[in-house]
Amino acid sequence: MTKTTYGLGRLMLGISTIAFALLANTPARAQETGESLFKGKCAMCHGPDGAGKTMMGEKLKIPDLHSADVQKLTDGELKTAIAKGKDKMPAYEAKLSKEQIDKLVAYIRDLAKK
Ligand code: HEC
Known part of the structure; x- marks a missing residue:
């Protein structure tokens, strides 16, 4: 017992x-931060700093995420670009949650301040 x-x-x-x-x-x-998500999922094309100076970046003509062209987009437009993809940019809606995409948008905004 x-x-x-x-x-x-x-x-x-x-x-x-x-x-x-x-x-x-x-x-x-x-x-999990926007930075860790970006480095894990986006940096191979966009570069660790988002400037797009990678081999893939040159090949695919990836815009510098710091640039006015990207920064003038609204949060909604950025979210759509990430979720639905755009041209050669892959769609992430099946791989990332809404919260994760929100963090990435915030990170892209932070990049522009650096
Ligand atoms: C396979 C390479 C690749 C990967 C991985 C990638 N992107 Fe992109 N991204 C691109 C290309 C190419 C473009 C340019 C699309 C175009 O022609 O406007 C782009 C454009 C963008 C834009 C600008 C959209 C616009 O309307 O100008 C944002 C924001 C962006 N990517 C965010 C991300 C984020 C966040 C991730 C990670 C979740 C990511 N990308 C992963 C290739 C990639």
């Missing part, structure tokens, strides 16, 4: 350790 209780205790401890590990993982996702 005591042995069983002990075993059960171990099991419960194991489960709570897993549950804790899962919970502890959640803030890592919340810390």
Whole structure:
């Protein structure tokens, strides 16, 4: 009887350790920033700083995201470009959530201030 209780205790401890590990993982996702998203998903074409000075950038004539041409677009237009794609720019609506796209738009605005 005591042995069983002990075993059960171990099991419960194991489960709570897993549950804790899962919970502890959640803030890592919340810390995802526009910058980390951009570096992970967009930098191979747009360059880490968004200037588009990459091999792909030259080839595809990617606009500098700091440029007035891009910055004059509204947040809505930027979101649509990211979600639906534009010409050779791939569509991201299936890969990114609305929140992630919002963060990317904010990051593109931040770039222009640098
Ligand atoms: C395969 C290369 C590639 C990747 C990856 C890529 N882009 Fe683009 N992007 C382009 C090209 C090419 C254009 C120019 C499209 C055009 O002809 O107007 C562009 C244009 C843009 C524009 C300007 C849109 C406009 O209306 O002028 C924004 C904003 C943008 N990309 C954001 C992003 C973001 C954010 C990501 C990551 C989620 C991303 N791009 C990933 C190739 C890429």
